[in-house]
Amino acid sequence: MRIVVVGAGSVGRSITRELLSNEHSLLVIDKYAREERVKAIPDATWLLADACEVATLEEAQLEHADVVVCATGDDKVNLVVSLLAKTEFGVPRTVARVNNPRNEWMFDEGWGVDVAVSTPRLMTALVEEAVSVGDLVRLFEFQQGKATMVELTLPLDSPYCGSSVADLALPPECVLVGIIRDQLPMAPVPEESLQALDELLFLATRDAERTLAAKLTGRRRDEVQTVLSDRNF
Structure with missing residues (x-):
């Protein structure tokens, strides 16, 4: 794929190196990139210009990009470039870094x-995931599909401890995608027996989340709703 990364800070450079290792074609745009940064990633193509200028994006031939990654430390820049990439150049997919959680909306x-x-937000979710047993933690939200990835650590008193994956009566719009046990990932095969403190990963809609958590923990649905709202997700 041809990928354009906007921003050559620590985040942008890390993304660029990782994508280069996966044999993608990378163009990095940064107005203030120092020479040592450019030399540190010689396999990428560099454009030292202001990504918020349409002329810069035209020079970058953004219309031929498969993905644009806006990774600067400025939310305004990330939003402007994402909007230009979509509306002016028809880029199929844009990924944008959010620096201030207040700007997420x-x-x-x-x-x-x-x-x-x-x-x-990701760091907060991972911290809560590490310390919460029996609480639903939203790890990620997919923008287009309105689906979320959630984690629930099965409590000791769960009615499903000892049950098999096949016995899970999951609500509609909810899919078990993985189990983490003893820090190791496992496929959720039907015959696998669930154990207390298993970390269960689900794809679900927001409406299904509370029903799912209530079923796995034995709580009332309104109790689960309070837990979620208290977390300000």
Whole structure:
């Protein structure tokens, strides 16, 4: 794929190196990239210019990009470039970094963002995932499909401890996609027996989340709703 990364800070450079290792074609746009940064990633093509200028994006031939990754430390820049990439150049997929969680509401299709990645939100979710047993933790939300990835650590008193995956009566619009046990990932095969403290990963809609958590924990649905709202997701 041809991928354009906007922003050559630590995040942008890390993304670029990772994508290069997967044999993608990379163009990095950064107005202030120092010479040592450019030399550190010689396999990427560099354009030292302002990505918010349409002329820069034309020079970058953005219309031929498969993905644009907006990874700067400035939310305004990430939004403007995402919008231009979508509306002016028809880029199929845009990924934008969210620096300030208060700005998350803007990072949607209206601003040309297909996938918004909020580092503070992800870190918060991972911390809560590590310490919460029996609580539903939303790890990720997919912008277009309105689906979420959620995790629930099966409590000791769950009615499903000892049951098989096949016995799970999951609500509609909810799919078990993985089990983490003893820090190792496992496929959720039908005959696998669930154990207390298993970390269960689901794809679900927001409406299905509370029903799912209530079923697995034995709580009332309204109790689960309070837990979720208290987390400010």
